[in-house]
Amino acid sequence: MRGIGRLGLMVFVSCALPMPVLSGCGGSEPAAPTVTVTHTESSAPPPARPSASHSAQLPGATTPGIGEPVRDGSFQFVVQGVRRASAADDVGPLEPDGERILVELTVTNIGLQPARFFNDSASLVIDGKQHSADTMASVYLSPESAEDIQPGLSIDVATPFDVPVGSVPEAILLDGDIFDSSVIRVDLNGAPR
Incomplete structure (x- = not known):
């Protein structure tokens, strides 16, 4: 190891790493990553976000008045x-x-x-x-x-x-x-x- 030097050791260790971690050390290009999406059915609709024209209060709640935080x-x-x-x-x-x-x-x-x-x-x-x-x-x-x-x-x-x-x-x-x-x-x- 004495004759390799720091740079040579870094290149050797880097090229020894798996391809998804590091590319560009020679050889063929890595394959594109695969993404799997799983869709599950749900009977509940997504929660509604209040619009600017509506209060951000819970349904059925009374509207606060003067003096109420x-x-x-x-x-x-x-x-x-x-x-x-x-x-x-x-x-x-x-x-x-x-x-x-x-x-x-x-x-x-x-x-x-x-x-x-x-x-x-x-x-x-x-x-x-x-x-x-x-x-x-x-x-x-x-x-x-x-x-x-x-x-x-x-x-x-x-x-x-x-x-x-x-x-x-x-x-x-x-x-x-x-x-x-x-x-x-x-x-x-x-x-x-």
């Missing part, structure tokens, strides 16, 4: 209240097309990593139609929502919606993970009146 992704949400914006609310220089409804939330990071809640991922349901959050007004009302929430910590945010005057919201749809299609529906019981 709900979870999605890295967040737990509690709707604290719903109110019409007043002149005292600093919602920025842009006037709404209708009026602003503010949904007050406590958002808690229940994950293991810092995470950011995006106000504009929420939708308000009025007469069966979804209304997106007013992103510009969100920046003025809740600037802390633009920062990461550390694990175990909470922030209070007001999520504004520009809606037709006199609107009565039915629910808010909350999304704690923008990379999946599930949302949580929280019943607002027609608040504010």
Whole structure:
């Protein structure tokens, strides 16, 4: 072995390995790998994944309401209240097309990593139609929502919606993970009146 040297020994050992482990040491090309797929019949359909327009709740479960914690992704949400914006609310220089409804939330990071809640991922349901959050007004009302929430910590945010005057919201749809299609529906019981 003394005359072979390290490189020669490596080539000798490498070429001695089985072909599927190492190819290119001379000889014929290895055969293509064989894959066997076994299909078994199942009478149960695959589980359905909730769509973005449906709640990520179990069938038959009641819809949570104001004051009840709900979870999605890295967040737990509690709707604290719903109110019409007043002149005292600093919602920025842009006037709404209708009026602003503010949904007050406590958002808690229940994950293991810092995470950011995006106000504009929420939708308000009025007469069966979804209304997106007013992103510009969100920046003025809740600037802390633009920062990461550390694990175990909470922030209070007001999520504004520009809606037709006199609107009565039915629910808010909350999304704690923008990379999946599930949302949580929280019943607002027609608040504010």
